Amino acid sequence: MKPAPFSFVAPESLDEVVSALAEHGDDARILAGGQSLVPLMNLRLARPEVLVSINRCHELDYIRLADDRLVVGALVRQIDAETSPLVRAECPLLATALPHVGLPATRNRGTVCGSLAHCDPLAELPAVALALEAELVLTSAVGPVGECPLAEHALDRDAAVVLWEVSEEKVGLTWSP
Ligand SMILES: Cc1cc2nc3c(=O)[nH]c(=O)nc-3n(C[C@H](O)[C@H](O)[C@H](O)COP(=O)(O)OP(=O)(O)OC[C@H]3O[C@@H](n4cnc5c(N)ncnc54)[C@H](O)[C@@H]3O)c2cc1C
Numbered sequence: 001m002k003p004a005p006f007s008f009v010a011p012e013s014l015d016e017v018v019s020a021l022a023e024h025g026d027d028a029r030i031l032a033g034g035q036s037l038v039p040l041m042n043l044r045l046a047r048p049e050v051l052v053s054i055n056r057c058h059e060l061d062y063i064r065l066a067d068d069r070l071v072v073g074a075l076v077r078q079i080d081a082e083t084s085p086l087v088r089a090e091c092p093l094l095a096t097a098l099p100h101v102g103l104p105a106t107r108n109r110g111t112v113c114g115s116l117a118h119c120d121p122l123a124e125l126p127a128v129a130l131a132l133e134a135e136l137v138l139t140s141a142v143g144p145v146g147e148c149p150l151a152e153h154a155l156d157r158d159a160a161v162v163l164w165e166v167s168e169e170k171v172g173l174t175w176s177p
Contacts, residue, residue: 003041010053014060014162017052022141024050032114035106060162063087074162078107093132097124116150126150137162
């Protein structure tokens with residue numbers, strides 16, 4: 001199957017990404033790992049006219065602790081979060097869930113934030129985010145939109161997810177199997 005015709009831009013900065021989203025409005029979609037969006041396009045269930053790739057925005061590719069919050073940038077691949085010593089140490093629930101997401105091949109491309117943005121009700125990572133009361137950090141061409149829980153973002157397609165944050169009291173949360 002082949003997608004409907006589309007144009008493609010691959011900015012190298014977050015500012016350019018949100019400018020492109022603002023310029024093209026509802027016709028644009030962010031492309032992260034493409035593991036959900038591309039199959040939907042191939043089936044023509046999604047027909048964005050413009051794909052705005054974040055794959056050259058290396059400023060979004062980091063995992064770190066900041067003010068006792070675990071922060072996962074929008075370009076962090078699922079496999080990199082899965083193998084991150086920081087994630088294993090600070091967020092064992094996320095580390096334990098990740099090997100259940102798809103296959104190694106899909107995790108090599110798919111991003112943590114892309115799964116949250118896509119928010120498939122059957123997906124593992126949105127459930128983890130809800131359990132951890134994690135927040136998405138969003139930005140747009142007119143500036144930061146702020147932090148919001150996952151449920152609110154599902155209604156908002158205009159902003160780019162920049163970060164995924166687990167707050168101080170939830171970092172290190174684990175459970176009894
Ligand atoms: C064979 C196969 C098996 C799979 N199995 C599973 C599974 O078992 N469990 C599971 O949870 N998932 C599964 N997936 C989906 C996979 O985990 C995807 O990687 C994930 O759902 C989306 O991440 P992505 O980075 O590929 O996003 P993309 O496909 O690039 O984008 C998905 C959607 O999110 C939007 N988006 C992406 N990033 C952002 C952002 N930073 N800001 C705003 N919007 C954004 C896009 O515009 C698009 O609408 C599977 C996929 C495949 C192909």
